[in-house]
Amino acid sequence: MLRKLQELIRKEMLVLLREKQTLPLLFFMPAALIFFLSLALQGVYLDKFAGRQIMLVIENETPGPKSTLLEKKIASHRLVQRVGRPPGYSNDQLFESGKAHGVILIPRGFEEGQKPVQMEFDPVLDAGYKSATRALITSLTAEVVMGIDDIEAMTSNFIVEKTKPNMTFPGPLQNAVPGWSIFAMFFIAIPMSIGFLREKQDGTLQRLFTYPVSVHVVILGKLIPYYLINLIQFALMLLVGVGVMPFFIKFPFTLGAHPWHLVPITLVAAAASTGFGVLVAATAKAPEQSSALAATSAVLMAVFGGIMVPPVLMPVFMKKLAMLSPMYWAHQAYLDVFMRHAALNSIVPKLAVLMLFASVCFYIAGRKVKWM
Amino acid sequence: MKALEISQVTFAYDQNETAGFALRDFSMVVQAGEMHALVGPNGAGKTTLMKLITGQLRGCRGDIKIYGRRSDDPVALSAIGYAPQPVSVFPSLSAWENLRVFGVMAGLADRVLKERAMAVLEATGLLPYAKKRTSTYSGGMLRRLNLAVALLHSPRLLLLDEPTVGVDPQSRNNIYETLNALNAQGVAVVLCTHIMDEAQRMCSKLTLLDRGEMIFSGEMREIPDLEKFFLEKTGRSLRDDS
Numbered sequence: 055m056l057r058k059l060q061e062l063i064r065k066e067m068l069v070l071l072r073e074k075q076t077l078p079l080l081f082f083m084p085a086a087l088i089f090f091l092s093l094a095l096q097g098v099y100l101d102k103f104a105g106r107q108i109m110l111v112i113e114n115e116t117p118g119p120k121s122t123l124l125e126k127k128i129a130s131h132r133l134v135q136r137v138g139r140p141p142g143y144s145n146d147q148l149f150e151s152g153k154a155h156g157v158i159l160i161p162r163g164f165e166e167g168q169k170p171v172q173m174e175f176d177p178v179l180d181a182g183y184k185s186a187t188r189a190l191i192t193s194l195t196a197e198v199v200m201g202i203d204d205i206e207a208m209t210s211n212f213i214v215e216k217t218k219p220n221m222t223f224p225g226p227l228q229n230a231v232p233g234w235s236i237f238a239m240f241f242i243a244i245p246m247s248i249g250f251l252r253e254k255q256d257g258t259l260q261r262l263f264t265y266p267v268s269v270h271v272v273i274l275g276k277l278i279p280y281y282l283i284n285l286i287q288f289a290l291m292l293l294v295g296v297g298v299m300p301f302f303i304k305f306p307f308t309l310g311a312h313p314w315h316l317v318p319i320t321l322v323a324a325a326a327s328t329g330f331g332v333l334v335a336a337t338a339k340a341p342e343q344s345s346a347l348a349a350t351s352a353v354l355m356a357v358f359g360g361i362m363v364p365p366v367l368m369p370v371f372m373k374k375l376a377m378l379s380p381m382y383w384a385h386q387a388y389l390d391v392f393m394r395h396a397a398l399n400s401i402v403p404k405l406a407v408l409m410l411f412a413s414v415c416f417y418i419a420g421r422k423v424k425w426m
Numbered sequence: 427m428k429a430l431e432i433s434q435v436t437f438a439y440d441q442n443e444t445a446g447f448a449l450r451d452f453s454m455v456v457q458a459g460e461m462h463a464l465v466g467p468n469g470a471g472k473t474t475l476m477k478l479i480t481g482q483l484r485g486c487r488g489d490i491k492i493y494g495r496r497s498d499d500p501v502a503l504s505a506i507g508y509a510p511q512p513v514s515v516f517p518s519l520s521a522w523e524n525l526r527v528f529g530v531m532a533g534l535a536d537r538v539l540k541e542r543a544m545a546v547l548e549a550t551g552l553l554p555y556a557k558k559r560t561s562t563y564s565g566g567m568l569r570r571l572n573l574a575v576a577l578l579h580s581p582r583l584l585l586l587d588e589p590t591v592g593v594d595p596q597s598r599n600n601i602y603e604t605l606n607a608l609n610a611q612g613v614a615v616v617l618c619t620h621i622m623d624e625a626q627r628m629c630s631k632l633t634l635l636d637r638g639e640m641i642f643s644g645e646m647r648e649i650p651d652l653e654k655f656f657l658e659k660t661g662r663s664l665r666d667d668s
Contacts (some may be wrong), residue, residue: 068519
């Protein structure tokens with residue numbers, strides 16, 4: 055029995071690897087997605103982590119002691135990049151040309167408390183930046199008006215920030231490496247279902263059953279190769295993240311405090327993606343249909359599951375929807391390891407959801423599949 | 427000795443049997459060393475019968491025995507060599523790799539498998555192309571490989587479903603010669619074909635099947651013109667059902 059199983063696995067691997075589209079689909083596609091999307095999103099992530107400097111035109115109409123101090127405080131703040139107004143540019147022209155995000159005017163009469171500081175922002179500026187700048191200008195103005203040297207130092211006894219760095223928002227590689235690996239793992243459904251349906255169409259599958267070979271051996275001979283390829287896919291993508299991407303991107307990719315937890319997660323995620331492949335193979339009636347079904351389902355699961363957009367950026371409704379996707383649970387389990395240094399017992403519930411998904415897929419496929 | 431004994435077999439694809447029977451009370455005996463033609467119009471039940479014998483279909487009433495063993499016995503399955511009507515080989519594998527897969531499934535040991543693979547490739551004229559992927563083969567080469575796979579494990583009962591359909595005269599001749607040689611060694615052959623001339627020339631026994639029922643069984647030598655006999659027994663109306 056073992057020899058027959060070995061031979062069927064060998065046959066499946068040969069058939070799979072000789073298909074021209076398999077290697078690009080299963081290995082080059084996720085590697086390219088990790089590479090290009092991490093590079094493309096690097097700027098966005100830099101803003102999220104380091105805080106983008108806002109370009110401000112600061113104009114002071116009455117150089118008195120208070121207004122000069124306020125001008126200096128604003129201009130020297132680490133979040134502010136002071137820019138000059140090109141001759142003849144109105145505020146609208148400044149914003150349209152992208153030369154400034156906002157204009158701060160310290161008006162005549164500020165010294166006497168007769169006129170407030172005026173702020174005007176580029177209308178398309180991110181609301182978060184707008185509100186952060188408004189808060190910054192307010193606190194600096196309060197310092198100057200009330201004669202306080204450093205309001206942050208003064209309030210440090212009352213407010214303490216204890217957020218661990220990078221613990222809630224994944225870096226571009228932390229998000230992309232597991233995300234696109236999972237995405238590619240679910241794409242295994244395409245060659246798996248096409249192979250199964252082609253063998254049914256050309257009669258080779260039925261021919262196997264004319265020999266004294268058990269149906270369980272044939273099933274295992276079909277499943278094991280794809281399961282192994284899933285494991286290889288993840289290992290290779292991890293290598294890309296750890297060994298290749300640091301040469302191209304400013305963000306490090308660390309495996310977290312418990313890298314061995316990746317093993318059970320990957321074993322279970324591979325079971326879920328193989329189960330999905332079996333379900334597609336059992337449901338579709340022709341190879342062309344299975345290919346479309348597998349690709350569409352995998353892309354939708356990736357969209358909803360937080361692979362393409364991190365769930366932390368999603369609205370509440372979408373975050374709830376994300377939980378319907380098995381990719382979400384696999385992705386979150388990986389992020390637990392990479393970012394949250396989670397203990398195994400806090401990952402287990404996510405693995406249980408993935409196992410449930412795999413079991414349901416195998417069960418439905420078992421009921422639907424027609425071998426002959 | 428009976429190589430194949432089919433007794434009162436009834437089978438319907440629909441479990442409730444509302445769509446009619448694919449086979450009804452069908453019986454047939456093939457003796458060891460006999461070359462037996464199984465003929466009938468399209469949809470007569472020939473392929474269904476082949477699938478029942480080879481265990482691809484289950485759930486029939488009646489009995490199917492291969493050399494005295496029930497057809498669901500693994501030993502009985504090992505005695506059968508089956509060449510299905512569609513060429514059923516893996517197109518991205520070479521002939522050699524295909525033979526390896528099916529040889530292992532048949533339980534052949536490595537050394538025997540190599541010897542037998544060489545022998546069947548030689549017999550079917552495919553030895554020079556053994557390492558080429560079968561997707562590059564012509565129709566005739568594929569048909570011969572289909573037969574080579576069936577012969578690989580030295581079966582004692584050979585079931586051939588349309589083995590010469592769509593092949594050139596050279597390939598057809600090669601297949602006939604191979605079958606004659608096997609038959610001379612005592613292998614029982616069931617030849618399922620639409621080519622009446624082929625059935626008449628190759629076979630000593632005939633079973634005529636129509637609409638799932640056996641309508642004639644006897645000696646081929648008693649029939650002077652099989653084509654005429656066939657049309658007389660089954661009628662001249664077109665059979666478009668598969």
